[in-house]
């Protein structure tokens with residue numbers, strides 16, 4: 639497992655090894671011991687899997703507040719996405735800053751998005767499958783969002799808002815400056 643800190647050091651890019659042979663490949667995509675040793679004592683309690691048919695589908699930016707905040711270990715097993723983590727911890731020197739990385743079936747990378755970050759992604763090709771482990775169960779009452787195209791965030795999304803495929807919920811999120819439920 640190769641590990642690379644990003645410009646926001648709490649956000650980490652992990653690339654598991656692939657063992658290829660005539661059949662295809664084998665890869666250990668998560669190892670609790672290695673993860674705990676390298677990134678901290680997190681326990682994953684739910685595995686999520688989403689499929690997005692259309693390129694330019696944007697999901698996010700989502701987060702759950704305490705006591706249900708989630709760390710997310712995100713990967714793309716089919717297709718290619720731009721994955722984004724935004725620091726929404728008010729006391730953080732990188733509050734409002736983000737990391738954006740491409741995750742794909744080719745690069746086999748994963749993004750560790752710790753609690754305290756809003757997360758979202760945009761699909762770059764048809765039929766993307768995104769899998770992610772989370773450290774807390776889904777809690778709809780603590781589920782919040784920030785507008786993916788908030789100009790203050792300055793995220794270079796590969797799709798314009800009027801072209802993006804969005805859920806009704808994701809069309810209505812506030813800007814970060816107007817969000818009432820961010821982290822301390």
Ligand SMILES: Cc1cn([C@H]2C[C@H](O)[C@@H](COP(=O)(O)OP(=O)(O)O[C@H]3O[C@@H](C)C(=O)[C@@H](O)[C@H]3O)O2)c(=O)[nH]c1=O
Pocket residue numbers: 686688697698699700701710757758759775776805807
């Ligand atoms: C997130 C989630 C949703 N659901 C349900 C609620 C709803 O009826 C349906 C679709 O939910 P959403 O529209 O929120 O799905 P989606 O927009 O894919 O939400 C996800 O987006 C990415 C970016 C994340 O980071 C995730 O944490 C999650 O928020 O699935 C669950 O049952 N469990 C869950 O953990």
